[in-house]
Amino acid sequence: EAGVAQSPRYKIIEKRQSVAFWCNPISGHATLYWYQQILGQGPKLLIQFQNNGVVDDSQLPKDRFSAERLKGVDSTLKIQPAKLEDSAVYLCASSQLAGRDTQYFGPGTRLTVL
Amino acid sequence: AQSVTQPDIHITVSEGASLELRCNYSYGATPYLFWYVQSPGQGLQLLLKYFSGDTLVQGIKGFEAEFKRSQSSFNLRKPSVHWSDAAEYFCAVGARGANNLFFGTGTRLTVIP
Numbered sequence: 001e002a003g004v005a006q007s008p009r010y011k012i013i014e015k016r017q018s019v020a021f022w023c024n025p026i027s028g029h030a031t032l033y034w035y036q037q038i039l040g041q042g043p044k045l046l047i048q049f050q051n052n053g054v055v056d057d058s059q060l061p062k063d064r065f066s067a068e069r070l071k072g073v074d075s076t077l078k079i080q081p082a083k084l085e086d087s088a089v090y091l092c093a094s095s096q097l098a099g100r101d102t103q104y105f106g107p108g109t110r111l112t113v114l
Numbered sequence: 115a116q117s118v119t120q121p122d123i124h125i126t127v128s129e130g131a132s133l134e135l136r137c138n139y140s141y142g143a144t145p146y147l148f149w150y151v152q153s154p155g156q157g158l159q160l161l162l163k164y165f166s167g168d169t170l171v172q173g174i175k176g177f178e179a180e181f182k183r184s185q186s187s188f189n190l191r192k193p194s195v196h197w198s199d200a201a202e203y204f205c206a207v208g209a210r211g212a213n214n215l216f217f218g219t220g221t222r223l224t225v226i227p
Contacts (some may be wrong), residue, residue, distance in 0.1 A: 004157070021211075033214070040219065041219055042118070042218050045160070045214040045215070048214055091158070093155060093157075102160055103151075108157055
């Protein structure tokens with residue numbers, strides 16, 4: 001079974017530019033998560049989708065971050081405009097269901113904002 | 115709200131030695147508990163999880179963890195460490211009825227020959 005796919009793997013941008021990350025979850029997984037992992041910290045949930053609806057986006061900085069999951073499969077996370085403090089690894093995960101179901105993580109996208 | 119503390123930022127062990135990584139959580143009820151491992155440039159891989167029942171949980175790669183309610187702990191153990199175990203280890207807690215996980219700050223494991 002193919003795992004969670006993410007692209008790009010690395011991205012370097014200047015502050016105030018925009019950037020987008022893409023995630024393709026494991027086939028059949030209804031729940032999709034985006035996490036932000038700052039260097040030296042554990043992952044922090046940004047947003048969770050159940051199919052194509054948002055379940056939890058309480059930690060998403062909505063003034064600059066946006067995410068969508070059209071058709072309940074692939075998802076895109078966008079930052080516009082980026083700030084220096086957005087430098088982090090952005091992890092996508094998916095699970096069959098929410099709650100106690102195991103989350104499977106992609107390799108992440110490492111973002112550097114200069 | 116849930117929280118997780120991993121008091122050891124970095125641990126060094128010799129290959130073949132035993133290992134214990136500490137994890138303490140804060141949550142008002144019995145949580146879901148997880149241990150993930152992250153190798154450089156890789157995503158997180160689930161080692162084991164606890165939901166209910168037997169408090170000693172067996173995972174992949176020879177790891178085990180024990181849930182101790184009285185100590186609010188879920189420490190990860192391995193009797194004999196291999197060089198390939200060098201990685202970052204994250205403990206996470208999930209609330210029953212909720213959706214997301216709260217991760218600790220991680221423990222980096224170095225294995226010396």
